[in-house]
Amino acid sequence: MKTEVFTLPNGSDITLTTYILDTSEEMPNMKIRPAVLVCPGGGYSACSDREAEPVAMAFLAQGYNAFVLRYSVGKGKAAFPRPLEDAEAALELIRMNAGKWSVDKNKIAVIGFSAGGHLAAALAAMGRVRPNAVILGYPCILSSIGDVLVEPVPSITDYVDAKTPPAFIFASSEDTCVPIENSLAFATALDKAKVPFEMHIFEKGNHGFSLATPVVCSNRTALEANRFAKQWFSMCMDWLNNLFAIG
Amino acid sequence: MKTEVFTLPNGSDITLTTYILDTSEEMPNMKIRPAVLVCPGGGYSACSDREAEPVAMAFLAQGYNAFVLRYSVGKGKAAFPRPLEDAEAALELIRMNAGKWSVDKNKIAVIGFSAGGHLAAALAAMGRVRPNAVILGYPCILSSIGDVLVEPVPSITDYVDAKTPPAFIFASSEDTCVPIENSLAFATALDKAKVPFEMHIFEKGNHGFSLATPVVCSNRTALEANRFAKQWFSMCMDWLNNLFAIG
Amino acid sequence: MKTEVFTLPNGSDITLTTYILDTSEEMPNMKIRPAVLVCPGGGYSACSDREAEPVAMAFLAQGYNAFVLRYSVGKGKAAFPRPLEDAEAALELIRMNAGKWSVDKNKIAVIGFSAGGHLAAALAAMGRVRPNAVILGYPCILSSIGDVLVEPVPSITDYVDAKTPPAFIFASSEDTCVPIENSLAFATALDKAKVPFEMHIFEKGNHGFSLATPVVCSNRTALEANRFAKQWFSMCMDWLNNLFAIG
Amino acid sequence: MKTEVFTLPNGSDITLTTYILDTSEEMPNMKIRPAVLVCPGGGYSACSDREAEPVAMAFLAQGYNAFVLRYSVGKGKAAFPRPLEDAEAALELIRMNAGKWSVDKNKIAVIGFSAGGHLAAALAAMGRVRPNAVILGYPCILSSIGDVLVEPVPSITDYVDAKTPPAFIFASSEDTCVPIENSLAFATALDKAKVPFEMHIFEKGNHGFSLATPVVCSNRTALEANRFAKQWFSMCMDWLNNLFAIG
Numbered sequence: 001m002k003t004e005v006f007t008l009p010n011g012s013d014i015t016l017t018t019y020i021l022d023t024s025e026e027m028p029n030m031k032i033r034p035a036v037l038v039c040p041g042g043g044y045s046a047c048s049d050r051e052a053e054p055v056a057m058a059f060l061a062q063g064y065n066a067f068v069l070r071y072s073v074g075k076g077k078a079a080f081p082r083p084l085e086d087a088e089a090a091l092e093l094i095r096m097n098a099g100k101w102s103v104d105k106n107k108i109a110v111i112g113f114s115a116g117g118h119l120a121a122a123l124a125a126m127g128r129v130r131p132n133a134v135i136l137g138y139p140c141i142l143s144s145i146g147d148v149l150v151e152p153v154p155s156i157t158d159y160v161d162a163k164t165p166p167a168f169i170f171a172s173s174e175d176t177c178v179p180i181e182n183s184l185a186f187a188t189a190l191d192k193a194k195v196p197f198e199m200h201i202f203e204k205g206n207h208g209f210s211l212a213t214p215v216v217c218s219n220r221t222a223l224e225a226n227r228f229a230k231q232w233f234s235m236c237m238d239w240l241n242n243l244f245a246i247g
Numbered sequence: 248m249k250t251e252v253f254t255l256p257n258g259s260d261i262t263l264t265t266y267i268l269d270t271s272e273e274m275p276n277m278k279i280r281p282a283v284l285v286c287p288g289g290g291y292s293a294c295s296d297r298e299a300e301p302v303a304m305a306f307l308a309q310g311y312n313a314f315v316l317r318y319s320v321g322k323g324k325a326a327f328p329r330p331l332e333d334a335e336a337a338l339e340l341i342r343m344n345a346g347k348w349s350v351d352k353n354k355i356a357v358i359g360f361s362a363g364g365h366l367a368a369a370l371a372a373m374g375r376v377r378p379n380a381v382i383l384g385y386p387c388i389l390s391s392i393g394d395v396l397v398e399p400v401p402s403i404t405d406y407v408d409a410k411t412p413p414a415f416i417f418a419s420s421e422d423t424c425v426p427i428e429n430s431l432a433f434a435t436a437l438d439k440a441k442v443p444f445e446m447h448i449f450e451k452g453n454h455g456f457s458l459a460t461p462v463v464c465s466n467r468t469a470l471e472a473n474r475f476a477k478q479w480f481s482m483c484m485d486w487l488n489n490l491f492a493i494g
Numbered sequence: 495m496k497t498e499v500f501t502l503p504n505g506s507d508i509t510l511t512t513y514i515l516d517t518s519e520e521m522p523n524m525k526i527r528p529a530v531l532v533c534p535g536g537g538y539s540a541c542s543d544r545e546a547e548p549v550a551m552a553f554l555a556q557g558y559n560a561f562v563l564r565y566s567v568g569k570g571k572a573a574f575p576r577p578l579e580d581a582e583a584a585l586e587l588i589r590m591n592a593g594k595w596s597v598d599k600n601k602i603a604v605i606g607f608s609a610g611g612h613l614a615a616a617l618a619a620m621g622r623v624r625p626n627a628v629i630l631g632y633p634c635i636l637s638s639i640g641d642v643l644v645e646p647v648p649s650i651t652d653y654v655d656a657k658t659p660p661a662f663i664f665a666s667s668e669d670t671c672v673p674i675e676n677s678l679a680f681a682t683a684l685d686k687a688k689v690p691f692e693m694h695i696f697e698k699g700n701h702g703f704s705l706a707t708p709v710v711c712s713n714r715t716a717l718e719a720n721r722f723a724k725q726w727f728s729m730c731m732d733w734l735n736n737l738f739a740i741g
Numbered sequence: 742m743k744t745e746v747f748t749l750p751n752g753s754d755i756t757l758t759t760y761i762l763d764t765s766e767e768m769p770n771m772k773i774r775p776a777v778l779v780c781p782g783g784g785y786s787a788c789s790d791r792e793a794e795p796v797a798m799a800f801l802a803q804g805y806n807a808f809v810l811r812y813s814v815g816k817g818k819a820a821f822p823r824p825l826e827d828a829e830a831a832l833e834l835i836r837m838n839a840g841k842w843s844v845d846k847n848k849i850a851v852i853g854f855s856a857g858g859h860l861a862a863a864l865a866a867m868g869r870v871r872p873n874a875v876i877l878g879y880p881c882i883l884s885s886i887g888d889v890l891v892e893p894v895p896s897i898t899d900y901v902d903a904k905t906p907p908a909f910i911f912a913s914s915e916d917t918c919v920p921i922e923n924s925l926a927f928a929t930a931l932d933k934a935k936v937p938f939e940m941h942i943f944e945k946g947n948h949g950f951s952l953a954t955p956v957v958c959s960n961r962t963a964l965e966a967n968r969f970a971k972q973w974f975s976m977c978m979d980w981l982n983n984l985f986a987i988g
Contacts, residue, residue, distance in 0.1 A: 001744050001760065001794060001798075002744065003742050003743065003744060019742065021794065021798070022790070022794050024790035024791075025790075026789060026790045026791050027790060027791060027795075027956060027957060027959070028959050029955065029958075029959050029960070030955070030956050048767060049763070049765035049766075049767045049768065050765075050767050050768060053742060053762065053763050054768075054802075054804070057742075057762070057798070057801045057802040058802045060798045060801070060802065061795075061798040061799045061801065061802035062954065062955075062956070063795070063954065063955060063956035166450070173438065173443065173444055173445065173446075174443065179438075180438055181435070181438055184431060184434055184435050184438065187431055187448070188428070188431050188435075191420065191426075191427055191428055191431065196420065196421065196450050197420055197448070197450060198420065198448060198449055198450040199420075199446070199447075199448045200446075200447050200448070201434070201444070201445060201446045201447070202445055203413070203443050203444060203445040203486060204489070213803065213804065213988075214770065214771070214803075214804055214982065214987050214988035215768060215771050215803070215804035216768060217770075217988075218768070218769050218770050219770070220988075223988055228482070228485050228486070228489075231478075231482065235475070235478065238475050239450060239475070241955065242451070242475075246955050247954075247955035247958075247961075247964055248497050248513065248547060248551075249497065250495050250496065250497060266495065268547065268551070269543070269547050271543035271544075272543075273542060273543045273544050274543065274544060274548075274709060274710060274712070275712050276708065276711075276712050276713070277708075277709050295520060296516070296518035296519075296520045296521065297518075297520050297521060300495060300515065300516050301521075301555075301557070304495075304515070304551070304554045304555040305555045307551045307554070307555065308548075308551040308552045308554065308555035309707065309708075309709070310548070310707065310708055310709035460556065460557065460741075461523065461524070461556075461557055461735065461740050461741035462521060462524050462556070462557035463521060464523075464741075465521070465522050465523050466523070467741075470741055488708065493708050494707075494708035494711075494714075494717055660944070662944075667932065667937065667938055667939065667940075668937065673932075674932055675929070675932055678925060678928055678929050678932065681925055681942070682922070682925050682929075685914065685920075685921055685922055685925065690914065690915065690944050691914055691942070691944060692914065692942060692943055692944040693914075693940070693941075693942045694940075694941050694942070695928070695938070695939060695940045695941070696939055697907070697937050697938060697939040697980060698983070722976070722979050722980070722983075725972075725976065729969070729972065732969050733944060733969070736945070736969075
């Protein structure tokens, strides 16, 4: 396994952390691996550690190579479309290095949480380059969510098109930070554009539950509140492995 | 365990089949039980056995008493609101016999599939009497679905109100019989009315997957196609037991 | 679904309660069903309700027909081999009525808990007639367990033979009532006789956890103590359905 | 995340690969982490990649830091107790660097597979230093297994004592390479020494199934054969997290 941090040309603080698993003659069907690009949340004012390395680890354990993007954040810097340009650059870098990094360039998913979900959705629906699957955790989608972000954002629903890849959405309907109408609106847009999708809206779950594991939940109360929502990950892997014909 | 078939005054072919579990001093917390009223699907032209007794059994195994309603179906007979009147009568009968049938009258869920989902949603949103929770499997919701039903139906979304109980919805987005917009529209209406809800939309799954078990799937192909969607039941029990404070 | 109570010729208080699911043209692969014979525990001094109907329900929900045996119990009456004769009579009655009860006579499992596990193991290893699979929950196996039973019992390990059907065993190693050496000894005997088996020994779990569901656990403490052990049932169904080629 | 390879003083080809997760102020309960020492199998003639990095990844995803030991293997070099000395040195190195590597020195489990299971069991029962938990996958335990190993080995059952840490064992009873009597004998020895243990013996499963994921299974046939046995990992984490009071 090899981990490196690359600085993207987009800015001195825009980094892509790569997690590349070893290959082995003993594991012939994983010489070329599917991959995931992770966009942590943080209201476009930061990139949360809770939705960065732990998420990469969850996918690495499933045999995926993983990449964590720390994109443009903060007042001014996060002005759209700068974060989208960062994500496009990251995806291009991964595809360019697919051979070196043992990545199947046609099996790259992007996953984003909250504001990072807005970014992942933007890459999927508006990107100059597109991922092969998109996974959204309690995503910001609509411009109306701008109030909780540092900069205004476009409604991604306006851009969903036939080139948008299959999508997996998860969230909780009691989320008081990002209203569930964001996920519902995105699913409705996908349905209209005939893009295949799966969506799991749990009733219970705090905003930002990430993987809902002991790693990312700092106490029993949080683990308890998110104990049902935690199931998103195994369902996501069922869905993604089926899409990518893994296993 | 005691099973009986009651004919409702609504019509000679309108029946309620009751499944009442034995009580025991050894199981003190299940002397009064939660209950479920099952509305099978069948396009308002029949009541499918695949969504009747097997569904009752799944809930009985969780300690719920169960009731299967065979409501008004067929051209003419199924004209709205006749099926709704049947469901109201069934719910009233259960509440009236709550003592005799060891049912907690404040813990009665209704579950409906497809056209039976339309009926269950109608009972939840329009009923003269209401259940305490509603569970909808790949439900018909919108009047636009009328084409596949024997009689026109109202859009239940027009009636969702503050008295509508918490809802659990499951479906598959690739369903070619009942478009997924039905579930999406109902969830959107619940969200607007501030009714708590949970919704699981799998990408894969044939219309009418019911419990997706060997009992209701007649071959390997069907089991395989519905293997992910099958998870709805355990998530439904998590949700319902949490709502009803069971366990 | 039809439930009846039959008194066996073995004694006026020896009963077999039958739970026969309805058949339907819509469920063609479940016209002839696999079945389970349930032997509740109770130290050969009683038959516990907690390991009777709730267990039948769990199997009914999987499409099995179910039969609960209330066998000879109490000082004197439970003297071996009287309970075994009851179980043999019950199994013969089921096979004799296989056609009427829609049972596949070659797909009949027996399940027993604690002292009922001793009985189920006896039927499997010593019976004049044998079931097609045996499932043992925290079973009494060795004569050394006689102290906690009302009558002495033989060690079933002495009788395991090539005709003993495949076995599934579950228990907890912290059980202070029936020592885990009982399960270990039985598995060792099966291994020596080359009988296929599966065994799940959880560390945590109170004696008599049954299904470890809210139905049979009377409080949160019990549910919490048995939350891991609860997984035996789904693994048991994986194993049994695979053995019986169901699904 | 930081990965390094350390050569142990025991020999130029004895290495410890370290996987140390990043810490973060946002994840306060994972600043000091539990850890796992992984001993791959390979008949004491090699260390299998299939039971090395993929296993480390599975634990990293649960918030554990991980260490893979490549111990003395091959005719002559693997002569007991050389591999045990390697494992002792590895465990000492981890405890010595606990501060630097953010490891809780009282929450270190060792996991071993097949011959690596023999080594892990030896460390747990005979080690000069001992781990805090031991996890054994289809382990070699008895000297009778020597035929399939490059060097004779002692029966670990002879050494189980009160200092042996709690154990988790998993295997399949149809394993034709390492007879299941090895696991049964070890559990029996643990029981006699009153060491807490959990053991899951699946009927189905090929020898060397590792995590039974698409990463380590090279085709559908292998995935299918091991689909039940695959459940060991989540039960192992339930058990280990409970033991280590994680979550």
